[in-house]
Amino acid sequence: MTQQQSRQVQTPPISEDVRAELVEIGTRYPQARSGLLPMLHLVQSVQGRVTAEGIEACAEVLGLSTAEVSGVATFYTMYKRRPVGDYHVGVCTNTLCAVMGGDEIFERLKDHLDVGNDETTEPVDGLKDITLEHVECNAACDYAPVVMVNWEFMDHQTPESAVQLVDDLRQGNEVRSTRGPRICTFRQAERVLAGFPDGLADEGPSAGIASLNGLQLAQLNGWGPPPGRVGTDADRAQAVADQDRAAAQATAEDGQEGAAATQASPAGTKHDDAPGTGDEAQ
Amino acid sequence: MSTTSEPTTQHPEIDPLTPVLSADWGEKRSWTRAVYETGGGYDALRRGLREMTPEQVLTEVKESGLRGRGGAGFPTGMKWGFIPQENPNPKYLVVNADESEPGTCKDTPLMMASPHLLVEGVILASYAINAHHAFIYVRGEILHVVRRLQQAVAEAYEAGYLGRDILGTGYDLEVVVHAGAGAYICGEETALLDSLEGRRGQPRLRPPFPAVAGLYASPTVINNVESIASVPGIVRHGAEWFASMGTEKSKGYVLYSLSGHVREPGQFEAPLGITLRELIDMAGGIREGHELKFWTPGGSSTPILTAEHLDVPLDYEAVGAAGSMLGTRALQVFDETTSVVRAVLRWTEFYKHESCGKCTPCREGTWWLVQTLKRLEAGQGEEGDIEKLVDLCDNILGRSFCALGDGATSPITSAIEHFRGEFEAGMHTPAWELFPYRASSVFAPEVTPA
Numbered sequence: 001m002t003q004q005q006s007r008q009v010q011t012p013p014i015s016e017d018v019r020a021e022l023v024e025i026g027t028r029y030p031q032a033r034s035g036l037l038p039m040l041h042l043v044q045s046v047q048g049r050v051t052a053e054g055i056e057a058c059a060e061v062l063g064l065s066t067a068e069v070s071g072v073a074t075f076y077t078m079y080k081r082r083p084v085g086d087y088h089v090g091v092c093t094n095t096l097c098a099v100m101g102g103d104e105i106f107e108r109l110k111d112h113l114d115v116g117n118d119e120t121t122e123p124v125d126g127l128k129d130i131t132l133e134h135v136e137c138n139a140a141c142d143y144a145p146v147v148m149v150n151w152e153f154m155d156h157q158t159p160e161s162a163v164q165l166v167d168d169l170r171q172g173n174e175v176r177s178t179r180g181p182r183i184c185t186f187r188q189a190e191r192v193l194a195g196f197p198d199g200l201a202d203e204g205p206s207a208g209i210a211s212l213n214g215l216q217l218a219q220l221n222g223w224g225p226p227p228g229r230v231g232t233d234a235d236r237a238q239a240v241a242d243q244d245r246a247a248a249q250a251t252a253e254d255g256q257e258g259a260a261a262t263q264a265s266p267a268g269t270k271h272d273d274a275p276g277t278g279d280e281a282q
Numbered sequence: 283m284s285t286t287s288e289p290t291t292q293h294p295e296i297d298p299l300t301p302v303l304s305a306d307w308g309e310k311r312s313w314t315r316a317v318y319e320t321g322g323g324y325d326a327l328r329r330g331l332r333e334m335t336p337e338q339v340l341t342e343v344k345e346s347g348l349r350g351r352g353g354a355g356f357p358t359g360m361k362w363g364f365i366p367q368e369n370p371n372p373k374y375l376v377v378n379a380d381e382s383e384p385g386t387c388k389d390t391p392l393m394m395a396s397p398h399l400l401v402e403g404v405i406l407a408s409y410a411i412n413a414h415h416a417f418i419y420v421r422g423e424i425l426h427v428v429r430r431l432q433q434a435v436a437e438a439y440e441a442g443y444l445g446r447d448i449l450g451t452g453y454d455l456e457v458v459v460h461a462g463a464g465a466y467i468c469g470e471e472t473a474l475l476d477s478l479e480g481r482r483g484q485p486r487l488r489p490p491f492p493a494v495a496g497l498y499a500s501p502t503v504i505n506n507v508e509s510i511a512s513v514p515g516i517v518r519h520g521a522e523w524f525a526s527m528g529t530e531k532s533k534g535y536v537l538y539s540l541s542g543h544v545r546e547p548g549q550f551e552a553p554l555g556i557t558l559r560e561l562i563d564m565a566g567g568i569r570e571g572h573e574l575k576f577w578t579p580g581g582s583s584t585p586i587l588t589a590e591h592l593d594v595p596l597d598y599e600a601v602g603a604a605g606s607m608l609g610t611r612a613l614q615v616f617d618e619t620t621s622v623v624r625a626v627l628r629w630t631e632f633y634k635h636e637s638c639g640k641c642t643p644c645r646e647g648t649w650w651l652v653q654t655l656k657r658l659e660a661g662q663g664e665e666g667d668i669e670k671l672v673d674l675c676d677n678i679l680g681r682s683f684c685a686l687g688d689g690a691t692s693p694i695t696s697a698i699e700h701f702r703g704e705f706e707a708g709m710h711t712p713a714w715e716l717f718p719y720r721a722s723s724v725f726a727p728e729v730t731p732a
Contacts, residue, residue: 036480213548228519246442
């Protein structure tokens with residue numbers, strides 16, 4: 001496959017099915033325009049960026065001008081005008097992570113991948129593409145320095161571990177988030193952000209080690225809040241009754257619509273805990 | 283650093299740490315409804331919807347003294363009370379889960395480990411304000427949190443806790459998990475509303491306040507994740523129980539997030555009023571061979587403090603009296619290897635990048651601040667640069683629609699106040715020569731003072 005062909009394959013058109021999903025996103029909200037951000041995520045899940053075609057499709061669905069949709073798309077940094085590779089690697093270089101080593105990690109990755117900020121690796125047969133970017137604080141400061149891959153946490157990185165990480169990604173090796181699931185592609189991630197669950201919620205730990213430091217110290221010392229009301233047997237009986245009632249109602253309403261349905265995970269998508277993710281809660 | 287001190291809370295019989303929000307985080311599969319209910323999850327929902335009127339839930343939250351956990355500390359119950367119930371428009375609850383203030387990392391682990399705690403709080407809060415539609419606006423850059431929220435909401439629908447006729451009480455509620463797209467400004471509540479309406483996230487002029495004209499110009503309450511997640515505990519155990527923790531005007535338990543140069547960074551849930559000295563002790567002390575230089579009490583928008591503030595009770599009043607703000611209790615700790623000029627420049631670059639561009643003082647001012655700070659970092663500062671920074675900050679502070687511009691000035695003016703000498707050194711010596719950057723990183727070779 002030539003590079004040219006590979007680029008073409010990467011931009012499938014906005015099909016009728018995608019259009020139907022765009023419309024469906026709008027129905028989640030009292031006013032359809034509220035769905036514009038998830039709609040643009042859906043466009044990226046199909047085309048790897050926000051294309052002119054994607055903007056036109058959103059505008060059409062919402063009855064807006066393309067200028068209005070463009071105005072929104074260009075405001076938010078997660079929407080990309082240039083094609084994003086299979087994996088988006090974001091190195092936090094806000095102050096805390098930068099000081100803790102994020103700057104050095106970012107420099108090393110730029111050098112290793114031979115790209116600048118917000119640039120994508122040259123396509124090579126047999127290797128996945130990576131788009132490298134420095135990102136702002138990603139709410140994981142207690143795990144600094146932090147790297148995000150397709151917006152999944154890769155905690156406690158070093159320049160060496162980050163190089164290994166991108167090498168694994170490029171070669172298509174399975175990579176797991178330190179506090180999440182197997183890393184999926186950028187486009188799959190964008191589909192989840194558009195509100196279409198991928199069934200991976202049950203992977204990964206409850207919490208990473210840093211999140212548990214206070215809790216474990218409290219448990220070690222027997223510390224906790226003052227005693228409150230304790231759930232009674234009546235509470236438990238009521239809970240069971242409520243569950244029976246919900247099950248009966250679900251059976252009765254089976255097959256019916258509901259705005260809720262668009263939010264629901266597909267049934268039967270339970271997964272085992274991710275084994276051996278290092279930071280797993282004990 | 284070896285320290286000991288007595289807890290400074292108003293209630294000495296209360297334990298130093300009080301995990302409530304974080305109580306389940308160590309459980310396997312804590313994010314599932316089954317595990318959440320094992321620990322009494324959704325008991326508060328039954329109590330609230332079956333045994334209490336919306337007014338009673340609101341009163342309970344008012345009496346608990348709960349204040350907004352997103353930074354501003356506004357009393358939550360009072361905010362709910364501002365909703366004009368006679369207004370014929372629908373009422374809305376919007377949860378601000380757009381956690382992105384630098385240093386803030388509490389809502390993310392909460393939603394990842396205990397999404398049902400948030401969902402239960404959403405239902406109770408919506409019930410209290412008579413809302414039938416609620417939105418969780420979560421930042422898009424925390425994908426696994428989005429997954430856990432989506433699943434928790436779906437599970438709550440399956441259990442009959444959301445949808446029509448919840449628990450047979452006749453109360454209806456729809457909840458939508460909505461992922462943002464990368465814009466710090468959308469953590470500002472009116473910008474968040476514009477964003478949730480499918481627009482550029484730019485702040486609105488107030489009044490009217492969101493309580494009167496919020497989402498779709500209808501009465502809207504916007505609360506932080508941790509505020510809403512505190513509600514089930516209050517409803518389940520009562521306002522008095524909640525208020526037995528904390529200080530006189532700062533009630534209850536909160537998540538304190540320690541990051542940076544401490545041995546064991548992480549989340550510590552404690553009654554309001556604990557001190558940084560106590561927290562650093564709990565985090566194993568400052569890293570080996572180093573000492574505290576400066577810290578933020580509540581993210582980068584709160585003026586930095588120093589070692590002389592180690593014993594300030596971390597509640598809204600005392601931190602304010604010390605010249606800063608409690609903010610989001612994002613305690614970023616930096617040791618003596620860290621260049622203040624470098625740290626402040628990086629924060630300022632962040633504000634410049636995130637300024638939405640609506641107001642001139644913020645849009646242009648942050649650009650000028652970055653230019654000046656870059657010179658100082660490179661040791662090429664010019665005569666009068668420090669005065670220029672102070673003057674720029676003076677012209678940004680209070681002159682924009684929202685607090686982003688104000689926040690941008692906080693680290694600069696406070697850093698100049700506490701570490702003016704380092705800015706003066708920027709007239710001739712690069713910051714990286716004064717403070718070799720590698721020495722600050724976690725993979726620096728073990729440094730013992732020569």
